[in-house]
Amino acid sequence: MTGAPDGLARSENRDDKGGRGPLALNGVTRRFGEFTAVDNVSFEVGPGELLALVGASGSGKTTTLRMAAGYEAPDSGTVTLGGKDITRVPPERRGFGMVFQHYALFPHMPVEDNVAFGLEARGVSKVDRLVKARAALASVGLEGAGGRPIQSLSGGEQQRVALARALVIEPQALLLDEPLSNLDPTLRHAMRDDLRAMLRRVGVPALFVTHDQEDAFAVADRIALLKKGKLLQVGTPEELYNAPLSREVAAFIGRGSIVPAIDKGSTATVTIGGVARDLNVTRPKGVAPHLETAFVVLRPDALELSRSAGVLAWRGRIANRRFAGGVIVYRVQLADGISVDVESLSGEAHEDDNVSISPLKGPFPLVPA
Amino acid sequence: MKAASRRQSWLIALPVMALLLWTVVYPNVAVIAGSFENGLGHWREFAASPADREALWTSLVISVASVFASLAIGVPLAFLLGRFEFPGRRLLRAVATLPAALPPLVGVIAFLFLYGESGLVTRVVQRALGMAEAPWRLKGVGAIVFVHAYTMYVYVFLFVSAGLERFDATLDEAASGLGANTWQRLRRVTLPLLMPAVAGSALLVFMNALGSFSAPYVFGGGLRVLSTQILASKINGAMGLAYVETTVLALSAVAGLVLFRWLDRKRRYTLASKGGRSRRTIRSRRIQILTTVASAVIVVALVLPHLMVILVSFARDGAWTTQVLPPEYTFENYRRLFTEAELWKPITNSVSMALIATAANLVVCFIAGYLIVLRKFGGRGLLELLVALPWAIPATAIALGLAATFNRNDLLSGRVLLVGTFWILPLAYFIRDIPLVASAVESSLRQMDASLEDAARGLGASWMMTLRRVVLPAARPGLVAGGLLAAVTAVGEFVASVVLYTHSNRPISMEILAQLRALAFGTAAAYSVLLIFLVLLMTLAARSFEERLA
Structure with a gap:
């Protein structure tokens, strides 16, 4: 046993940048005793594609990532890479690049030994691995940092080292566990763009876990939303935002109030405080028309606030006023215990003012219960 | 304010430092000096x-x-x-x-x-x-x-x-x-x-x-x-x-x-x-x-x-000779320990000497730990060194230092006659256990938020009240754990005892050795079991004490 990986991890003669093709999870399930952490989850990440696994804590997203990496074995289902079953291949022979949430940098090694570790495990000569490690460090903007101890790095720098360490082995896929959650907000916004650019450059399937839907929207090509171990929806950020499959998806995406509605096919009627309005709706694919219970998502940018009392408008009182860059966001308390956020360019209204709210043209996302 | 608190730190530190210099450093210096007494x-x-x-x-x-x-x-x-x-x-x-x-x-x-x-x-x-x-x-x-x-x-x-x-x-x-x-x-x-x-x-x-x-x-x-x-x-x-x-x-x-x-x-x-x-x-x-x-x-x-x-x-003394297992069993060994004054003496000796040494450890190490962890003053480094020093010196060396120093009354050279008295062994135990208790107290105090002391003072508590109501409770887990370890080591101590003991203050360990030499295996073993039992008893006492307070 030299620890040299088999052909799976070796990739010197790779022509296409996509490595061995798409990474797919096919109906994987993982139970811990009575508790089902991941329940029959399937999705595929293509070469060069960035998929975000999103969910609250305990949703099973990290367990899913760990099954993709090989640290957990699924109780049922398979993991495939380019169509080849790798479910039983241990992590050390998968040749995946993994970035851990707290980076998991080896504290007893300087930066370049950390980065070169994967090459050392593959039996690459000392000279070659140092050259490659330095190049990888340069590619993440850390030229000349090779000799520094890990403890001297800032959080952002540690993250770049972890990324360089994952990239230097020319991985077949990249897996990232909450790559942005340990960074302060300013750095975090800058890193989103850098991370997306770097992952696209590598051109292998990239899967990253986050609990923050803003991170997911900013970085990912597609999003897989998990709740209590079940996959709720996979799609582009636009699809999740505009056509959520369920009330749960709409609630997780947030930015809007979910109010009950009467489903009329291409429209839906929303009644608040006795005032009924028909709204244009988009229906998720495959949902039967005229649902018994349906909801409509009222987004802040799809509503209009007026200080005059319109006859067909919903009336309410401003509970909270918040400046959000170019617009003012008002939280308005309506009748029936419903409150909505409304964006307005005008800052004239103030807290405790009585206002009326009218829906704009839409369409509004309609979701089943 | 700053200068006053520094002065206060030194005021508390000086007696402790003086005690440690006198009992820990001085004997070792005396030993080294003694080794050069004729060039x-x-x-x-x-x-x-x-x-x-x-x-x-x-x-x-x-x-x-x-x-x-x-x-x-x-x-x-x-x-x-x-x-x-x-x-x-x-x-x-x-x-x-x-x-x-x-x-x-x-x-x-x-x-x-x-x-x-x-x-x-x-x-x-x-x-x-x-x-x-x-x-x-x-x-x-x-x-x-x-x-x-x-x-x-x-x-x-x-x-x-x-x-x-x-x-x-x-x-x-x-x-x-x-x-x-x-x-x-x-x-x-x-x-x-x-x-x-x-x-x-x-x-x-x-x-x-x-x-x-x-x-x-x-x-x-x-x-x-x-x-x-x-x-x-x-x-x-x-x-x-x-x-x-x-x-x-x-x-x-x-x-x-x-x-x-x-x-x-x-x-x-x-x-x-x-x-x-x-x-x-x-x-x-x-x-x-x-x-x-x-x-x-x-x-x-x-x-x-x-x-x-x-x-x-439980083996009858002298009966176990060539057999695989002792042939005769009896409660006699235990009965004699508890009834014969000469055999009972080492037990009271060990227990009282261990308790005295531990009490001294608790007081001195609490003050030292308080100064080291919570007080910023110039003598901190020296104090840290003084409480750690006995750890680096083998017990035999500590004992010989004491024997060389406290062997006569001579106030000019700071010597007091303790050798041959009851007090030399508690002193030796005390010195051996200083690093143990001090490090336990220090680690407890390090977990305390340093601003707690400031908060208490800010609320109008006097220094004494702060020490009693804030610092002492924070140090308590360390005091209990360190005190237990000190008492347990002291009650079975052998290495320093063998150099310094006298017949009247002989501890259990010396009596075990004496019985062993007399081939009274049963009695020696009964003392040993008693010692294990004492250790167990102290552990349980410390645990219930800690539970009652926590």
Whole structure:
């Protein structure tokens, strides 16, 4: 046993940048005793594609990532890479690049030994691995940092080292566990763009876990939303935002109030405080028309606030006023215990003012219960 | 304000520092000075003596061998119990630290009963193989290292287990994700990260083995080591030579300390306490059986000394000669301990001396810990050094220093006559246990938020009230744990006692030795069981005290 990986991890003669093709999870399930952490989850990440696994804590997203990496074995289902079953291949022979949430940098090694570790495990000569490690460090903007101890790095720098360490082995896929959650907000916004650019450059399937839907929207090509171990929806950020499959998806995406509605096919009627309005709706694919219970998502940018009392408008009182860059966001308390956020360019209204709210043209996302 | 608080710090610190300088530093200086009392004469005598050269060499060989033997047992055991799940794991974990509960001399006599020439295991093997003589003799370097490995591997085991528990499992996963196989991970990630634990425990074993007295004293059989040489020289009245030997022993300890610090110099990290690695179940049937059988053997080996001492404590004195097991059993040994005044005396001696020493430890170490952790003042470094110093000096050297210093009343040179009185032993116990109690108090206080003291003062509490209501409760866990350890070590203390005891203040350990010499094995064992019982009693008392307050 030299620890040299088999052909799976070796990739010197790779022509296409996509490595061995798409990474797919096919109906994987993982139970811990009575508790089902991941329940029959399937999705595929293509070469060069960035998929975000999103969910609250305990949703099973990290367990899913760990099954993709090989640290957990699924109780049922398979993991495939380019169509080849790798479910039983241990992590050390998968040749995946993994970035851990707290980076998991080896504290007893300087930066370049950390980065070169994967090459050392593959039996690459000392000279070659140092050259490659330095190049990888340069590619993440850390030229000349090779000799520094890990403890001297800032959080952002540690993250770049972890990324360089994952990239230097020319991985077949990249897996990232909450790559942005340990960074302060300013750095975090800058890193989103850098991370997306770097992952696209590598051109292998990239899967990253986050609990923050803003991170997911900013970085990912597609999003897989998990709740209590079940996959709720996979799609582009636009699809999740505009056509959520369920009330749960709409609630997780947030930015809007979910109010009950009467489903009329291409429209839906929303009644608040006795005032009924028909709204244009988009229906998720495959949902039967005229649902018994349906909801409509009222987004802040799809509503209009007026200080005059319109006859067909919903009336309410401003509970909270918040400046959000170019617009003012008002939280308005309506009748029936419903409150909505409304964006307005005008800052004239103030807290405790009585206002009326009218829906704009839409369409509004309609979701089943 | 600032200057006033600094002045106050010094005011509190000065009595403590003076006490430590007088009882810890001064005796050692006296020993070193004594070694030069006729210029280099005593040192030439030492250098020219083949016995002393042999003793120095043997001491070092025993210490190094004890380190390796302890590592060879402690590290694999820590890995086995920390990383794997197998039938019998809980039992093995429960008894793994048992040897630490044996007072040093008791461990030694238990080994004598088991593996000595007329010991149980020796006889069983002899009979089984039909040999005319004992298959081995419990003598010399091998026997001493054998006992040391049994009692001292616990340090290694505990340190490495704690290291494994704090080990960040994602580091191991990261390494395997990067393609490293099991062996590469062990060599490049796990072991390097455990090095601080390994080095720390190795140092502890080295210091203990170097200062060890009981095993060489009982099993030496003509073998010379520094600690026994010191006692021999003192008894022969060759005090100058004893001073040189003591200085050499203390210097060896300091050299060991410096060497280990140097080996561990490059470390700049600490292990994050995330842990969370689950134990792997051993699946292979054959390896499972092998582990279970091996752990059963280890469990028996670990428990046997305790059981043997208990068994022998019921044996009639003088009846056990050539039989495998003692032939006659009786409660007589215990009855005599509790009824004969001469036999009862050592028990009250040990208990009262241990309690006095521990009380002094609690007071002095609380003040020292408070000053070191919560007060910023110029003398902090010196105070830290003073409370840590006794740890670096072998007990025999401490005892000889006391014998050299407190041997007459001479106020001009700061000497008081304590040798030959009751008070010399509590003083020795007190000094030996200062580092133990101080470090426990310090670590408790370090967990306290330093701004709590400021908050209390800001709310109008006086300094005294702050100390009593805020600092003392924060130090309490350390005081209880440190005090317990101090009391437990003091009640079974042997090494300093053998140098300083008199007939009237003789502790239990000296009485055990005396009974052993008189071949009264049963009585010696009964004392040993009583000692174990006292240790147990103190542990329970400390625990219930802590629970009542917490």
